[in-house]
Amino acid sequence: MNTAATTTTDEHADSHDHEHHDPRLAHHFDSHQQQFDTGKLGIWIFLVTEVLFFSGLFGFYAVYRSLHPEVFLYASQFLDTTLGAANTVVLLFSSLTMAWGVRCAQLGQSRGLLVCLVTTLACAAIFLGVKSFEYTEKAHHHLLPGRAYQSPEHHDAAAHATAADGETAAAAKEAEAAEASVHGDHGDESLFEKTKHTLSYMTTVLWGVIVLSGIAFGLLFKNPNKKTLATIAGCVLVSAIGMQLGAFSSIGYHQLGHAEKPTDEEIELAETVPAEYAKQKEKIPEPMLARTFFSVYFCMTGVHAIHIIGGMIAISWLIVRTVHGAFTTYYFGAVDFVGLYWHLVDLIWIYLFPLLYLIN
Amino acid sequence: MATVVDSSNPKSDFPIQYRELNYLNCTKGWKSWFFTLDHKRIGIMYLIGVTVAFFLGGLFAVLLRTELLSPEKMFLSADGYNQMFTLHGAIMTFLVIIPGVPAAIGNIILPVMLGAKDVAFPRMNLGSFYLWMAGAAFFLAALALGGLDTGWTFYTPYSVTTGTAVRTALLGVFILGFSSIFTGLNFIVTIHTMRPPGMTWFKMPLFLWALYATALIQVLATPVLGITGLLLIVEKTFEIGIFDPRLGGDPVLFQHFFWFYSHPAVYVMILPAMGVISEVIAVHSRKHIFGYRFIAYSSIAIAVFGFLVWGHHMFVSGQSKVVAVVFSAITFSVSIPSAIKVFNWLTTMYKGSIRFTTAMCYALAFLFIFSIGGLTGLFLATLATDIHLHDTYFVVAHFHYVMMGSSLVGLFAAVHHWWPKMTGKMFNEFWGRIACLGVFLGFNLTFFPQFLLGTRGMPRRYYTYLPEFQNLHVMSTCGAYLLGLSSALMAATLIYSVYRGKLAPANPWGGASLEWQCSSPPPHNNFDHPPLAGDPYVMESVVYNEEIGGYVPVECQGANKGSVTASGDNEA
Numbered sequence: 024m025n026t027a028a029t030t031t032t033d034e035h036a037d038s039h040d041h042e043h044h045d046p047r048l049a050h051h052f053d054s055h056q057q058q059f060d061t062g063k064l065g066i067w068i069f070l071v072t073e074v075l076f077f078s079g080l081f082g083f084y085a086v087y088r089s090l091h092p093e094v095f096l097y098a099s100q101f102l103d104t105t106l107g108a109a110n111t112v113v114l115l116f117s118s119l120t121m122a123w124g125v126r127c128a129q130l131g132q133s134r135g136l137l138v139c140l141v142t143t144l145a146c147a148a149i150f151l152g153v154k155s156f157e158y159t160e161k162a163h164h165h166l167l168p169g170r171a172y173q174s175p176e177h178h179d180a181a182a183h184a185t186a187a188d189g190e191t192a193a194a195a196k197e198a199e200a201a202e203a204s205v206h207g208d209h210g211d212e213s214l215f216e217k218t219k220h221t222l223s224y225m226t227t228v229l230w231g232v233i234v235l236s237g238i239a240f241g242l243l244f245k246n247p248n249k250k251t252l253a254t255i256a257g258c259v260l261v262s263a264i265g266m267q268l269g270a271f272s273s274i275g276y277h278q279l280g281h282a283e284k285p286t287d288e289e290i291e292l293a294e295t296v297p298a299e300y301a302k303q304k305e306k307i308p309e310p311m312l313a314r315t316f317f318s319v320y321f322c323m324t325g326v327h328a329i330h331i332i333g334g335m336i337a338i339s340w341l342i343v344r345t346v347h348g349a350f351t352t353y354y355f356g357a358v359d360f361v362g363l364y365w366h367l368v369d370l371i372w373i374y375l376f377p378l379l380y381l382i383n
Numbered sequence: 384m385a386t387v388v389d390s391s392n393p394k395s396d397f398p399i400q401y402r403e404l405n406y407l408n409c410t411k412g413w414k415s416w417f418f419t420l421d422h423k424r425i426g427i428m429y430l431i432g433v434t435v436a437f438f439l440g441g442l443f444a445v446l447l448r449t450e451l452l453s454p455e456k457m458f459l460s461a462d463g464y465n466q467m468f469t470l471h472g473a474i475m476t477f478l479v480i481i482p483g484v485p486a487a488i489g490n491i492i493l494p495v496m497l498g499a500k501d502v503a504f505p506r507m508n509l510g511s512f513y514l515w516m517a518g519a520a521f522f523l524a525a526l527a528l529g530g531l532d533t534g535w536t537f538y539t540p541y542s543v544t545t546g547t548a549v550r551t552a553l554l555g556v557f558i559l560g561f562s563s564i565f566t567g568l569n570f571i572v573t574i575h576t577m578r579p580p581g582m583t584w585f586k587m588p589l590f591l592w593a594l595y596a597t598a599l600i601q602v603l604a605t606p607v608l609g610i611t612g613l614l615l616i617v618e619k620t621f622e623i624g625i626f627d628p629r630l631g632g633d634p635v636l637f638q639h640f641f642w643f644y645s646h647p648a649v650y651v652m653i654l655p656a657m658g659v660i661s662e663v664i665a666v667h668s669r670k671h672i673f674g675y676r677f678i679a680y681s682s683i684a685i686a687v688f689g690f691l692v693w694g695h696h697m698f699v700s701g702q703s704k705v706v707a708v709v710f711s712a713i714t715f716s717v718s719i720p721s722a723i724k725v726f727n728w729l730t731t732m733y734k735g736s737i738r739f740t741t742a743m744c745y746a747l748a749f750l751f752i753f754s755i756g757g758l759t760g761l762f763l764a765t766l767a768t769d770i771h772l773h774d775t776y777f778v779v780a781h782f783h784y785v786m787m788g789s790s791l792v793g794l795f796a797a798v799h800h801w802w803p804k805m806t807g808k809m810f811n812e813f814w815g816r817i818a819c820l821g822v823f824l825g826f827n828l829t830f831f832p833q834f835l836l837g838t839r840g841m842p843r844r845y846y847t848y849l850p851e852f853q854n855l856h857v858m859s860t861c862g863a864y865l866l867g868l869s870s871a872l873m874a875a876t877l878i879y880s881v882y883r884g885k886l887a888p889a890n891p892w893g894g895a896s897l898e899w900q901c902s903s904p905p906p907h908n909n910f911d912h913p914p915l916a917g918d919p920y921v922m923e924s925v926v927y928n929e930e931i932g933g934y935v936p937v938e939c940q941g942a943n944k945g946s947v948t949a950s951g952d953n954e955a
């Protein structure tokens with residue numbers, strides 16, 4: 024597959040010799056080429072399983088979107104396209120740096136590799152920072168999956184709930200109670216303040232992490248025996264800074280005047296599109312089903328975010344190995360494989376973004 | 384009997400029969416087992432785990448059958464009965480049959496058959512074993528946390544509303560799924576990249592083809608089960624309205640997701656067993672396998688078609704008629720590759736010199752039972768008859784004929800066929816055959832009456848029944864006891880051989896594939912040099928040698944008379 028891997032010269036004629044001279048070649052392989060091909064095939068198959076794993080979610084999306092198109096139309100209004108787009112750009116850029124890193128590894132440029140990997144890690148962290156702002160904001164609007172969901176049009180929800188039959192009466196009471204508790208901060212301003220307030224827990228913790236990992240990194244940096252620990256501290260530092268950056272830029276973006284809740288006109292506008300939907304206008308929004316959208320949203324982006332975190336761990340592991348000089352021109356498989364994984368995680372986001380944010 | 388070793392005696396022409404240092408004893412202590420990266424040791428650990436799970440699931444089965452001796456309540460309440468058949472089914476499917484042949488036998492044999500030193504990713508291999516253990520632990524936890532009463536299928540909406548430990552069990556299934564995926568991934572890569580010189584795709588033993596097809600299914604179907612289980616957990620926890628109709632969800636969607644995995648999964652269970660049968664029948668009939676390419680391609684065909692038939696489990700779940708007809712038609716076509724295999728096995732035996740070794744006896748039992756199981760599948764695939772037979776004992780009998788009678792009997796055949804290779808010991812053929820006879824008779828006595836019960840309208844998953852069904856139920860229960868005792872006898876025979884059995888030669892049955900070329904049990908690294916692979920079914924390439932008590936390559940026969948003893952593993 025890759026020409027660089029063929030440059031290996033140290034194939035053992037005497038392959039049962041237990042003392043491999045090259046610690047980079049596992050004992051059950053005959054050559055670096057074989058080892059590389061094996062890993063490459065393995066990662067591709069793994070990616071296939073990942074795609075299938077997500078395909079369950081996409082299937083679920085397809086079924087519900089075709090069953091209840093109006094729900095998707097209505098509810099996707101509440102997702103912030105700008106933040107979604109910003110995250111898309113961040114991830115695309117991180118794919119670039121990752122690919123660049125693989126190139127550096129093939130050419131044996133370990134300094135370049137390090138820079139690329141650290142940038143990729145930082146981008147991943149920024150993505151998570153923005154995502155945590157979005158999640159917090161959704162939570163304060165009660166745009167949550169399942170029972171936690173509350174119609175954005177609170178009074179409607181209450182009316183619906185009281186009209187509902189006995190089975191949902193308990194849920195209705197619950198909803199009313201919840202509504203009563205949040206009554207008074209209906210305004211966009213106060214909701215935004217609440218979001219900011221909740222996020223401040225995260226940012227405070229992140230400040231702490233930044234300081235601690237910064238100190239650890241500073242102390243360990245010079246000690247040649249503590250390379251691994253120092254690098255891990257460095258990776259934590261980069262991740263924390265990245266997340267902080269993401270969170271604060273989203274807060275700043277909102278502060279610059281932005282309506283996070285669609286106005287009635289906006290909703291109406293959205294509703295005019297499919298004729299069928301317009302006919303149902305009186306009955307909408309149907310909160311019982313609108314929450315299905317947020318179920319889809321949280322399941323899909325949540326599983327994706329878990330994959331981002333997994334990728335960050337893998338990239339940090341690569342950074343540690345790079346610092347130890349593990350990769351050379353004929354041994355760079357791990358970088359290549361994590362890179363492929365990272366591209367897939369990006370690709371999934373590239374699908375999620377339009378499917379969730381850009382409806383209508 | 385002479386034991387032969389080469390490193391100490393370069394004059395010997397015989398292949399090494401036995402090494403004092405082999406994979407079983409080259410390192411000692413529990414750590415050398417629990418942290419081993421050796422595929423053979425991992426396989427042995429799987430085998431032990433699968434056996435324990437099998438006897439646990441079997442215990443549940445015996446209790447279930449005992450309850451059914453009489454239409455009145457004996458000792459299980461309706462709820463207790465529900466929980467017991469659920470755990471029986473879940474344990475047998477996810478912990479026994481799915482990992483049985485691929486993870487246990489496949490792990491031990493596949494790399495040796497390939498002449499490789501190990502699987503492609505030894506660490507992932509160990510990891511998948513630990514995932515299996517974790518999954519098993521979750522199942523036990525589900526048992527302790529109040530059981531599970533949904534049936535192994537976890538159908539919604541009941542699974543969303545029941546108060547039993549659905550989440551714990553689903554987490555177990557999720558984890559076991561990943562164990563299975565990693566095993567499959569490992570096998571695909573190993574077969575692609577680590578074949579020895581001379582082994583082209585069509586010189587591969589058919590067991591490897593079968594494992595390859597199985598691995599494809601494991602990799603392509605299991606992730607869907609994983610995400611489905613996860614979604615059901617989320618549904619149950621946060622009530623997100625995916626599968627729960629009260630919240631606007633679609634319960635039939637769950638059935639689609641579930642069977643999209645679980646139908647292919649039945650081929651994960653049967654394909655490796657079919658691979659075993661191809662090996663066993665050829666070796667013990669001393670004849671080249673008939674229709675090699677047909678058997679190989681039919682494995683792949685089964686794997687591919689297996690993905691297109693899941694709807695046949697949902698004929699009465701409210702599918703559209705057109706869809707039902709299409710699924711029915713494709714289901715019929717799946718039986719074609721299965722039948723191709725059966726015909727080829729029969730033709731292989733034709734004019735062969737068949738030896739009724741224990742492994743061969745199990746293979747013959749497989750042929751008989753699988754034919755019945757497969758043919759009754761066609762009754763179920765027919766729309767009109769399935770309306771009547773769905774959710775009756777007929778279905779129960781059908782899938783026990785294919786899962787227990789075929790997949791597990793295939794596993795038994797594999798264990799007996801490769802036992803000398805795995806343990807280095809010969810078991811007692813007499814008791815082995817008695818156990819096989821008991822398994823065969825007990826099995827048919829248990830499940831044949833269930834076909835009759837089903838056609839007469841006995842529904843499945845009930846702890847009670849109309850009095851007129853009692854005779855057949857009692858017959859079935861008696862069969863279950865015989866089956867249980869015979870399996871215990873089989874296990875006892877095998878375990879006894881580990882301590883008291885004769886030392887096994889390298890090639891006791893006269894197989895021509897690579898695993899018979901290395902000593903029994905194999906050394907840590909299997910082969911010193913990657914061996915040269917030829918046609919794995921030319922049985923004339925080996926001849927019996929009195930002195931050794933096993934088969935040796937024709938080239939060596941008569942050349943050497945010297946008696947030599949083992950001196951150790953050259954790896955040490």
Ligand code: HEM
Binds near residue numbers: 721
């Ligand atoms: C040879 C071709 C086969 C055909 C045509 C076939 C057909 C069917 C059909 C139509 C059903 C659904 C019956 C119903 O629920 O009404 C069914 C159920 C089942 N089959 Fe097969 N089958 C075949 C082979 C196998 C094999 C090889 C296995 C496993 C090793 C298997 C395992 C099962 C299981 C486990 C069920 C029932 C699952 C449940 O409802 O709990 N089948 N089969």
Ligand SMILES: [Cu+2]
Binds near residue numbers: 645692696
């Ligand atoms: Cu099926």
